[in-house]
Amino acid sequence: xxxxxxxxxxxxxxxxxxxxxxxxxxxxxxxxxxxxxxxxxxxxxxxxxxxxxxxxxxxxxxxxxxxxxxxxxxxxxxxxxxxxxxxxxxxxxxxxxxxxxxxxxxxxxxxxxxxxxxxxxxxxxxxxxxxxxxxxxxxxxxxxxxxxxxxxxxxxxxxxxxxxxxxxxxxxxxxxxxxxxxxx
Numbered sequence: 001x002x003x004x005x006x007x008x009x010x011x012x013x014x015x016x017x018x019x020x021x022x023x024x025x026x027x028x029x030x031x032x033x034x035x036x037x038x039x040x041x042x043x044x045x046x047x048x049x050x051x052x053x054x055x056x057x058x059x060x061x062x063x064x065x066x067x068x069x070x071x072x073x074x075x076x077x078x079x080x081x082x083x084x085x086x087x088x089x090x091x092x093x094x095x096x097x098x099x100x101x102x103x104x105x106x107x108x109x110x111x112x113x114x115x116x117x118x119x120x121x122x123x124x125x126x127x128x129x130x131x132x133x134x135x136x137x138x139x140x141x142x143x144x145x146x147x148x149x150x151x152x153x154x155x156x157x158x159x160x161x162x163x164x165x166x167x168x169x170x171x172x173x174x175x176x177x178x179x180x181x182x183x184x
Contacts, residue, residue, distance in 0.1 A: 011184045012063045019059035019178045023052035023171055051163045053089050054171030055178070057082035062179025086172065089163045 007013055028042040030049055042048060061078040068074050163171070 011182070012060060012067065015063040015179055015182045015184070016056045016060045018182065019055040019175045020052045022178060023050045023055040023174055026050055026174070027052065047163060047167075049163075049167045049170050050174050051086075051089055051168045051171030054082075054086050054163070054168045055175035057085045058172045058175025059179035059182075060175075062176050063182065063184050066179070067184040086168050090165055090168050 024043050027048040027050065028039070031037075031039050031042045046053070057078070061075070061082045064072065064075045064078045
């Protein structure tokens with residue numbers, strides 16, 4: 001028996017994966033509807049509506065309750081993990097996203113200031129006899145290029161990390177629905 005067939009023979013893993021994948025697809029579709037642009041990062045990225053983390057842990061918890069019963073220690077473990085994941089998504093990860101947004105803004109502001117200072121330096125050094133015109137232009141161009149490199153969107157911190165309570169609720173409801181209707 002292959003490892004793939006072994007993994008997919010576990011209905012709880014199937015339920016959890018289907019919940020996660022469904023949430024990611026719904027998130028991608030909702031982002032497309034709101035922005036009119038397809039963003040492939042939404043298929044795998046964190047954050048947004050509905051929470052795929054919440055969907056996964058809630059579907060697994062419901063599946064475990066259906067499979068092992070509400071009195072099972074495994075069900076109790078799933079409830080605890082689900083609570084931690086959802087709390088973390090609304091708390092720590094959401095705050096980390098806010099910090100990333102602020103740090104990205106600070107980076108843009110710093111780069112703007114750096115460009116302004118380099119232009120000022122160019123104006124001053126153009127009048128100074130300490131540097132040749134050619135050398136001062138090279139220095140200014142180098143500073144400007146460094147600032148432009150730092151604004152590369154690929155180098156920015158990810159801002160979509162956490163969830164609002166509504167996004168977590170949406171993911172939880174999706175997970176409960178899938179955990180209820182899928183066979184265990």
